[in-house]
Amino acid sequence: MxxxxxxxxxxxxxxxxxxxxxxxxxxxxxxxxxxxxxxxxxxxxxxxxxxxxxxxxxxxxxxxxxxxxxxxxxxxxxxxxVESLADDDTLNDLQQAFRRHHALQCGFCTAGILMSCVDFLERQPDPSEAEVRDMLSGHLCRCTGYTGIVQAVLEVAAQRQTNEEVQQ
Structure with missing residues (x-):
């Protein structure tokens, strides 16, 4: 049918x-x-x-x-x-890093970028700057030069690595 x-x-x-x-x-x-x-x-x-x-x-x-x-x-x-990332009114570590590094401008593309970053960090927990930039090449943003986004992702990756080492 x-x-x-x-x-x-x-x-x-x-x-x-x-x-x-x-x-x-x-x-x-x-x-x-x-x-x-x-x-x-x-x-x-x-x-x-x-x-x-x-x-x-x-x-x-x-x-x-x-x-x-x-x-x-x-x-x-x-x-x-993107609604799944925050816990009630508390932003997750990636969202907080985006805020600290001014990684969002108008915010239209931010939700999609955040979701790609979540997937990326799950698959690549210790990325290089080049790898982050490569992942971001799949996103178009008219408001940013991506520098803040790259810094935020690298900061979160480093912090998660440190937390994992402390737990071991």
Whole structure:
């Protein structure tokens, strides 16, 4: 049976640790479903072509451009948006470092950059400056020269390494 654009399908997923569900047309982008249907307004939509990175979210722990994924593809998946990073009113270490290093300007692209940084630091806990800059090359920001972002990521990586050594 072929789906028509008017048909809506159930999409159940875990969003920022909570079970959520809604109905989506087959062509609905994940970013639009998260923002408009589930209220995750931290997901920003920029280019809608996967180039700018503003819509980046974590899907099962991996950074994904939510404008390139359909909502129906997220069925039974775990999605994390920038709203998942802070604990109530307390910013996480990465967000605090962004603040200290003035790594955000207008803030439009910041949510996507933060989510890419979360994934990146998970895979590369001790990055070089070049590796951070390479990761950031997938994001377009008109307001910053990226220096503050790089400094923030390197600071968090170093601090996490120090904390890990102390715990051992």
């Amino acid at each position: 072929r789906a028509t654009a008017e048909q809506r399908f159930p999409v159940r997923l875990e969003l920022n640790g909570r079970s959520r569900e809604g109905l989506a047309e087959p062509r609905t982008q994940l970013c639009d479903f998260l923002r408009h249907d589930l209220g995750a307004t931290g997901v920003h939509v920029g280019c809608e072509h996967g180039v700018c990175g503003a819509c980046t979210v974590l899907v099962d722990g991996v950074a994904v451009r939510s404008c390139l994924m359909l909502a129906v593809q997220a069925h039974e998946r775990r999605i994390e948006t």
